[in-house]
Amino acid sequence: MSARLTIDKTLKLYVGGKFIRSESGRTMPIEDEDHRAVNVARGSRKDLREAIRIARAATGPWAGRTAYNRGQILYRLAEMLEGRLPSLSPGAEAAIDRVVHHAGWSDKIAAVLSALNPVSTTYVNYARMRPLGVVCAAPDPADGLLGLVEAAAANAVMGNATVLLIDARSATAAAELAEALATSDFPGGVINVLTGELAELLHHAADHDDVDGLYLAHGATASLQGELEAAGARVLRRMLVVPGAARPATPIQLQKLAEVQTVWVSAYEPQGGAPGY
Amino acid sequence: MNQQKPSDPTLKLRGALPLAPAPERCPAPVPERLGHFIGGEVVPGRDESLFTSYEPATGEPLCQVAAADAEEVDRAVTAARSAFDRVWGGMPGAERGKYLYRIARRIQERSRELAVLESRDNGKPIRETRDVDLPLVAAHFFYYAGWADKLDYAIPGQRVRPVGVAGQIIPWNFPLLMAAWKLAPALATGNTVVLKPAETTPLTAMMLAEILAEAELPPGVVNIVNGAGATGAALVDHPGVDKIAFTGSTEVGRIITRATAGSGKRLTMELGGKGANIVFADAALDQAVEGVIDGIFFNQGQVCCAGSRLLIEEGIAAAFLDRLKRRIETLRIGDPLDKNTDVGALNSVEQLQRVQRYIEIGRRQGAAVWQGSACPTPEQGYFVAPTLLTGVQQTDTVVREEIFGPVLSVLTFRTPDEAIRKANDTEYGLAASVWTEKASKLFEVAHALNSGVVWANGANLFDPASPFGGMRHSGFGREGGIAGLWPYLEIQ
Numbered sequence: 001m002s003a004r005l006t007i008d009k010t011l012k013l014y015v016g017g018k019f020i021r022s023e024s025g026r027t028m029p030i031e032d033e034d035h036r037a038v039n040v041a042r043g044s045r046k047d048l049r050e051a052i053r054i055a056r057a058a059t060g061p062w063a064g065r066t067a068y069n070r071g072q073i074l075y076r077l078a079e080m081l082e083g084r085l086p087s088l089s090p091g092a093e094a095a096i097d098r099v100v101h102h103a104g105w106s107d108k109i110a111a112v113l114s115a116l117n118p119v120s121t122t123y124v125n126y127a128r129m130r131p132l133g134v135v136c137a138a139p140d141p142a143d144g145l146l147g148l149v150e151a152a153a154a155n156a157v158m159g160n161a162t163v164l165l166i167d168a169r170s171a172t173a174a175a176e177l178a179e180a181l182a183t184s185d186f187p188g189g190v191i192n193v194l195t196g197e198l199a200e201l202l203h204h205a206a207d208h209d210d211v212d213g214l215y216l217a218h219g220a221t222a223s224l225q226g227e228l229e230a231a232g233a234r235v236l237r238r239m240l241v242v243p244g245a246a247r248p249a250t251p252i253q254l255q256k257l258a259e260v261q262t263v264w265v266s267a268y269e270p271q272g273g274a275p276g277y
Numbered sequence: 278m279n280q281q282k283p284s285d286p287t288l289k290l291r292g293a294l295p296l297a298p299a300p301e302r303c304p305a306p307v308p309e310r311l312g313h314f315i316g317g318e319v320v321p322g323r324d325e326s327l328f329t330s331y332e333p334a335t336g337e338p339l340c341q342v343a344a345a346d347a348e349e350v351d352r353a354v355t356a357a358r359s360a361f362d363r364v365w366g367g368m369p370g371a372e373r374g375k376y377l378y379r380i381a382r383r384i385q386e387r388s389r390e391l392a393v394l395e396s397r398d399n400g401k402p403i404r405e406t407r408d409v410d411l412p413l414v415a416a417h418f419f420y421y422a423g424w425a426d427k428l429d430y431a432i433p434g435q436r437v438r439p440v441g442v443a444g445q446i447i448p449w450n451f452p453l454l455m456a457a458w459k460l461a462p463a464l465a466t467g468n469t470v471v472l473k474p475a476e477t478t479p480l481t482a483m484m485l486a487e488i489l490a491e492a493e494l495p496p497g498v499v500n501i502v503n504g505a506g507a508t509g510a511a512l513v514d515h516p517g518v519d520k521i522a523f524t525g526s527t528e529v530g531r532i533i534t535r536a537t538a539g540s541g542k543r544l545t546m547e548l549g550g551k552g553a554n555i556v557f558a559d560a561a562l563d564q565a566v567e568g569v570i571d572g573i574f575f576n577q578g579q580v581c582c583a584g585s586r587l588l589i590e591e592g593i594a595a596a597f598l599d600r601l602k603r604r605i606e607t608l609r610i611g612d613p614l615d616k617n618t619d620v621g622a623l624n625s626v627e628q629l630q631r632v633q634r635y636i637e638i639g640r641r642q643g644a645a646v647w648q649g650s651a652c653p654t655p656e657q658g659y660f661v662a663p664t665l666l667t668g669v670q671q672t673d674t675v676v677r678e679e680i681f682g683p684v685l686s687v688l689t690f691r692t693p694d695e696a697i698r699k700a701n702d703t704e705y706g707l708a709a710s711v712w713t714e715k716a717s718k719l720f721e722v723a724h725a726l727n728s729g730v731v732w733a734n735g736a737n738l739f740d741p742a743s744p745f746g747g748m749r750h751s752g753f754g755r756e757g758g759i760a761g762l763w764p765y766l767e768i769q
Contacts, residue, residue: 115744115758115759117744125743127743127744127760128724130748226538226539227539228538229534229537229539230538230539232534233531233538235750236534236749236750238753252768255763260744261728262729262743262758263730263731264731264743265719265723
């Protein structure tokens, strides 16, 4: 009996809600679990720049949605992943449960991290969480799909747009996430997936002035951390180094994916009414 | 409306008011020579390292200060480490808190003396040191004293421990207040400290050392090394320092970030700013005028969170500027130790020249320069009259760069969107003000600003319970409030 000739799939980048090939036209060959050769698009500096531009545009509308709605969208991603479970890599259940975990934070984390500060004057003073903006994230390849969803969901729940930088060797998990994202309700650009040479992509990200934060899994980036911090000095970039994805981000880790913004609002009625009218 | 009619009499305040001096009389002797405070002892420092600190109001020498070299910094760090290991790190929080309460009280008791010393050293009016700086210094110690035994509640769901030895480098614009902002949370959380005051304002920190000794704070918990950039670099590079907390320029913040990259040292950076002060047509305009004055002329504008860009809604711009100018012409500039003084001296001759250079750059780039005050600017000392730059563009140097002086660049806008865009069109993100009586607009604009602090119908307000710190190139980490504890805690 002659075996059916299977269809090979090149794993593409996922940027702005679209699957694209690298502008460079380059691919990297990897081996999948069945030891078959798979070609993975190799994201270039230009691809990254474009992804950052698109992520930047997505930040305002994403952060502007209600926290409830962002939670709904995250939960919908879990539904999409669950539906694809038979085709996902082993252990994907943990990744799906992690998305559900973060979905639940969406309309609660602000209550845990914000504060109403009793200042000694007639002002209402509160400290709120404000998204960082665009975060480039490098999960640990050893964490597979779980690492990807942890980085993406933690950032999404805090209102950031993310560019996931994935070593081509973990491209299978990247494709699993991207394909679920494409059928979820995530607006294009909020979570972008770039595969390629990780160190190369990280250096390009560190050199880019419009990246607000770098999210680094220790296992993926330990040897590069010094260089990345030094490059970030130019723009005083926020760095969050996480040990890995075994546990979900704690509230204080989520806090580091946001800025504390302190707002003072005068609670004092100018005497005799406002004289400017 | 607010338009001044041509028939209105013009106020001519300069020379019209008899300005009788009301000098502050509390004596505060200035030591001839300042050394360091290491391991609980005042040490004289090396003779060959002495440099002169000048009194900004007169330009005369004030005292001699020793600069610590790497070896002296090492002794300070060693003392801090030993104090951390032996007493402070493991001390029950309630006991640590009691030391901080003691220090706070002692500061209150000696606050006038400290205020006088600060005004002489820094050049800022006694009205500010007495009514703003010193009350806040004591308040910061009181506030964080109360946190010391409640750290289990500082980070949700986490057990915490101190970071270790903190190197703290502070600026000259609020010398003692910045020392308090740095020391109080560090000590409350169980860290020990090596503090480096700015080279032009060492006086009050050394008097604080006296207070710490009087409070019987265990030796080595706080060490103070004087000196300039080289001393700071020795502290930053010292391998025994676990954390650096820096307040100063963005330029130096970058250098420190680079120097510590990959070292595992934790950082907080409180850097420069170019704050926007947005005045909508529906604001309470008299209050807004006061706010703009406070925003830019408080401490001669040498404030990282100064409202140095005034954005006025176009329809009221001319009338608002008239009001602002009239108010500026009532500001008294001169002797910082005169209780009537509104505007004192800039801190150093370098700062004076820097501000003058920026005014000149503004002029060359086409700005109209207007200066006003109620009395002539003193000829001796480092004084610059309150300055408005009008006719400037978003791209002008004086609109983009931090001047750190009493110089306000004036721009206009038409819509809230334009105001937000212009306010955010800067690499900084420290503080901003919004003036409107319309609540919905107020919240929308306030939340849209890339700014760590937003004052809605206010300016330059500070409180120990209120987190302060920047976004973007203005740095990271917060000082004040519960968020001010986070940079000094490790998760257990």
